[in-house]
Amino acid sequence: MVTRPATGADLAAIVAIYNHYIITSPCTFDIEPYTTHTRQPWFGQFDGERRRCLVATDGDTVTGYACSGEFKTKPAYRTSVEVSVYVAHETRHGGIGTALYSALFDALRGSGAHRAYAGITQPNEASMALHRRFGFHDVGVYREVGYKFDRYWDVAWLERNLD
Ligand SMILES: CC(C)(COP(=O)(O)OP(=O)(O)OC[C@H]1O[C@@H](n2cnc3c(N)ncnc32)[C@H](O)[C@@H]1OP(=O)(O)O)[C@@H](O)C(=O)NCCC(=O)NCCS
Structure with a gap:
């Protein structure tokens, strides 16, 4: 498995995942x-500095991606990023998420990003374990903040320092 910065050629695989x-x-x-096409504006935010998107590949196949994106639009939030990671469902639990986050947090060192935040819909044991392994601490839980599949969902917010 290899991790590297995502390119436009990876977008179709990222969207499929x-x-x-x-x-x-x-x-x-x-x-x-x-x-x-509709995912292009999101992909366009990545600047190779605070905002990065990395992919994991196995040969020619993209098996997952991890990103540091905008946390909030107002400019004083610019040193904070929201991170996310998605591994192709058929290749989960094989260390790809761990490899992607290792590469992402290495890449963010010295980028000017100061804090990372992750919002994790509950329950999600694998994602909670992954974020805790990478030094994230609990901030709190937004109760019933999302409504999908005909029910409300809680989101746990976690944070960590980056510099
Ligand atoms: C969450 C996710 C990114 C983790 O990536 P992964 O490649 O599956 O995970 P890894 O194999 O690298 O393991 C990461 C940690 O999760 C744990 N884990 C993996 N599968 C698990 C499972 N089914 N149940 C509980 N813990 C699990 C591992 O033990 C490991 O914990 P550790 O660091 O304490 O040993 C991946 O499962 C995924 O894409 N899930 C769906 C999308 C998602 O939830 N994304 C996160 C949104 S916040």
């Missing part, structure tokens, strides 16, 4: 699947 979770899981609060 993410669409699976949009359709099947509350781990994302997106509801409608994307196309590569």
